[in-house]
Amino acid sequence: MGVTIPCPACTVGSIVIEPRLLATGSRFACNRCGAALAIAPGSVDTLERGINAYEKIKTRAASLVEQD
Numbered sequence: 001m002g003v004t005i006p007c008p009a010c011t012v013g014s015i016v017i018e019p020r021l022l023a024t025g026s027r028f029a030c031n032r033c034g035a036a037l038a039i040a041p042g043s044v045d046t047l048e049r050g051i052n053a054y055e056k057i058k059t060r061a062a063s064l065v066e067q068d
């Protein structure tokens, strides 16, 4: 599940982030200026909780659709 955000450095390019990889320390670069984005070590737990909560909601929503 890739997430595209506008580049905060050049404001022209965009950065595609894979949240699971971001949580493992991967860096993601702007397609225009090359500015790299990574998570602060102290924020990894918060990110992982958010990803897990999102996956639970997604699974629940999928099961509701299948019941129709």
Ligand SMILES: [Zn+2]
Pocket: 007, 008, 009, 010, 011, 012, 013, 014, 030, 031, 032, 033, 034, 035
């Ligand atoms: Zn940029």
